[in-house]
Amino acid sequence: MMSEQKIYLDNAASRRIKPKVLQEYVTNLKEIYANPASNHEAGHFASEIIAKSKDILAETFSALPEEILFTSGGTESINFALKGLKRAYPRLPAGIIISQGEHEAVRETAKALQWKTLAIKLDPATAAVDIDELMQAISKNSIGIVSLIVVSNETGAVNSVEDLTAAIREISPRTKIHLDAVQAAGKIELNFSRLHCDLMSISGHKIGAPKGIGLLLRKKKVLLEPLIHGGGHQCGLRSGTENAPLYMAIARAAEDSVNNMSANNQKCRQLKDLFLSTLNKVTNEYRLLSPENAVPHIISMTFPHLRGETLVNAVSSRGVYISHGSACSGMSKTENPALSALGISEAEVLGAVRISLSEDLTDEEAVLAAEIIGEEYLKWRL
Numbered sequence: 187m188m189s190e191q192k193i194y195l196d197n198a199a200s201r202r203i204k205p206k207v208l209q210e211y212v213t214n215l216k217e218i219y220a221n222p223a224s225n226h227e228a229g230h231f232a233s234e235i236i237a238k239s240k241d242i243l244a245e246t247f248s249a250l251p252e253e254i255l256f257t258s259g260g261t262e263s264i265n266f267a268l269k270g271l272k273r274a275y276p277r278l279p280a281g282i283i284i285s286q287g288e289h290e291a292v293r294e295t296a297k298a299l300q301w302k303t304l305a306i307k308l309d310p311a312t313a314a315v316d317i318d319e320l321m322q323a324i325s326k327n328s329i330g331i332v333s334l335i336v337v338s339n340e341t342g343a344v345n346s347v348e349d350l351t352a353a354i355r356e357i358s359p360r361t362k363i364h365l366d367a368v369q370a371a372g373k374i375e376l377n378f379s380r381l382h383c384d385l386m387s388i389s390g391h392k393i394g395a396p397k398g399i400g401l402l403l404r405k406k407k408v409l410l411e412p413l414i415h416g417g418g419h420q421c422g423l424r425s426g427t428e429n430a431p432l433y434m435a436i437a438r439a440a441e442d443s444v445n446n447m448s449a450n451n452q453k454c455r456q457l458k459d460l461f462l463s464t465l466n467k468v469t470n471e472y473r474l475l476s477p478e479n480a481v482p483h484i485i486s487m488t489f490p491h492l493r494g495e496t497l498v499n500a501v502s503s504r505g506v507y508i509s510h511g512s513a514c515s516g517m518s519k520t521e522n523p524a525l526s527a528l529g530i531s532e533a534e535v536l537g538a539v540r541i542s543l544s545e546d547l548t549d550e551e552a553v554l555a556a557e558i559i560g561e562e563y564l565k566w567r568l
Contacts, residue, residue, distance in 0.1 A: 191505035192557045198369060198484050198542035199337055199509055204394035206438045211396065214431035223419070223430045235430040244439040246444050247371075247388075249378040249403050254305050256422055256433055259400035260368040260389030264291040264333075266402050267364045267385040268423070271331055272299055273411030276328030278362065283323055284343075285315045286527035287338050292366055293523070296333065304329075308527045313343035313477045320350065324357045331362045336370035340524040340540065341476045342484030344374060351382035362408070368392055372443025373451070373481045384408045388440070390432075395439035399432045454482040457543050461485070461552045468560025471567070475528065475538060485541040486525075488534040491567040497539055500562040506555045508566040509540045 203211075212237070222236055227496035240251040244339065257263045284292055284376045287308050296303050305321050307316045315334060323329070332354055336347050357450070363379060363383040367376055372393045378386060386410065390399035404410060410508050416425025443450070462485075465472070475486040489497060496512035525535045541559075543552075 188467075191456055193506045193551045193558075194553050195449075195506065195508045195541045195543065195547075195549075195555055197544040198392070198540065200391045200397065201544055202393055202546065203396055203435075204439055204442055207394055207435050209398075210438060211431055211435040211545075212471045214434055216306060217249050218430045222318065222430055223417070229501070232428075232430040236428055239433040239437040240431070241418055241532050243401065243443050246440045247376050248356075248380065250406065252421075253378065253406060255402040255423060255427070256436075256469065257342070257400040257402055257403055257424065258398055258563070259391070260366070260387055261291040261400075262413075263387035263389070263400045263402040264364075264366060265295050266410065267387060268292070268295045268299060268331060268333060269325050269413060270410035270423075271362050271364070271385070271408075272301075274409035275362065275364070278360075278461070280326035281327055281329045281331075283320070283327075283329050283332045285320075285334055287313070287315070287340065287343070287524045289366060289368065291332050295492075299331075301330065302327075308524075310345075310529045311477070312479065313338060313341045313475070313528055314345045315350065317346075317350065317353075321353060321357065324354055324361070329358060329361050331364065332366040333366065335366040336376075337367075337373060337481055338484075338524060339369045340484075340522065341359055341486040341528075342369075342482075343477050343481030344479055344481060346399070347383070348381055354513075355382045369484075371440065372447055373483060373484065375447075378403050378405075385410075390436040390439060393436075393439045393443045395436040397433065399436045401436065446545075451482055453545040454543045457549070457552045459486060460549055461541070461543075461556045464540075464556035465552045465560050468557055469564055473565070474533075475525065483543045485543070487541070488530070488538040488540060489563055489567070490537055493536050494539045494567055497559070497563055500566055501555075501559050504558050504562070506558050509542070510538065 215234045218232050220232045222232040240254045243254050244251045282296050282301050283304045306320045309316045364385040365383045367386050368389045371388045386403040388401040391397040419425045472487045472489050498510050
């Protein structure tokens with residue numbers, strides 16, 4: 187059972203459902219129960235809700251309604267993109283480029299393709315993809331797919347994907363490009379029509395929708411081989427009875443996140459500054475791993491004299507919830523490749539923690555959390 191005092195600072199792993207989204211979702215669950223494929227009034231109403239959801243999402247991400255595919259989440263969207271491209275384009279060169287900062291879903295799916303995989307280094311100064319190395323890799327190798335993360339789930343570093351995708355297109359027009367925008371949605375502008383990519387993955391529970399829903403945005407002319415076959419739903423690309431209430435939930439969450447993005451970012455910058463200034467009053471024995479241009483919601487830092495997992499457990503006992511890097515990395519119990527790629531020592535990787543904010547956090551909670559983290563570090567440091 188969780189303690190009475192709860193300060194949640196693990197929003198990059200999953201955030202609370204937005205209250206307005208939850209309220210409408212519960213109402214829709216009660217009222218929209220028919221199968222959208224059924225040929226009666228109730229089915230038609232459910233189908234209309236799906237069409238409305240697509241319209242909202244298309245406007246939110248500057249896409250076309252027919253470019254919206256619904257999935258179960260970010261991981262399925264990534265698998266669908268990479269595996270679907272390989273199967274749909276059997277003559278693509280058997281090479282894939284990712285970066286050393288990719289999420290496990292991309293790294294493991296790339297491995298499953300059984301193609302030659304090139305992992306581009308990160309620039310230690312920016313924690314973003316090394317552009318020169320990426321361009322050289324594209325020029326010197328036969329590459330079928332490039333998959334790049336837009337915002338790092340570990341450090342919050344932002345890749346200049348609009349420039350990167352344009353450069354890739356110029357050098358290698360045949361190469362298919364996928365973007366992992368799971369941590370980027372609602373944090374930076376994502377204009378799908380302007381990005382020179384083929385596919386883009388988004389997850390609902392990162393932006394205030396329930397778990398179990400995600401998006402794969404697909405440019406109209408891009409082919410995909412389905413992972414899930416059946417009744418031919420979603421233009422035959424992903425079969426299975428469609429969940430109209432859940433579709434509307436991610437649409438509303440995305441709409442709210444993007445419409446309030448500037449204000450939310452400003453609030454999180456203020457919270458970040460307040461958190462760090464308070465922590466500095468308790469201890470300055472840490473090093474920031476997040477670069478200056480990182481999204482303000484993610485603060486990656488390392489404490490030199492204490493394992494990150496020890497600090498996570500210590501502050502959790504006092505009701506403050508942070509993480510020892512990505513939640514998926516934590517499950518694997520292996521080294522953190524994204525942090526290791528920054529050239530930091532093994533001890534610093536082991537001492538790393540991730541604090542991820544949301545606009546719902548109060549100033550008082552930010553101050554108290556910083557005090558508790560600092561106190562527990564001083565208490566348990568070696």
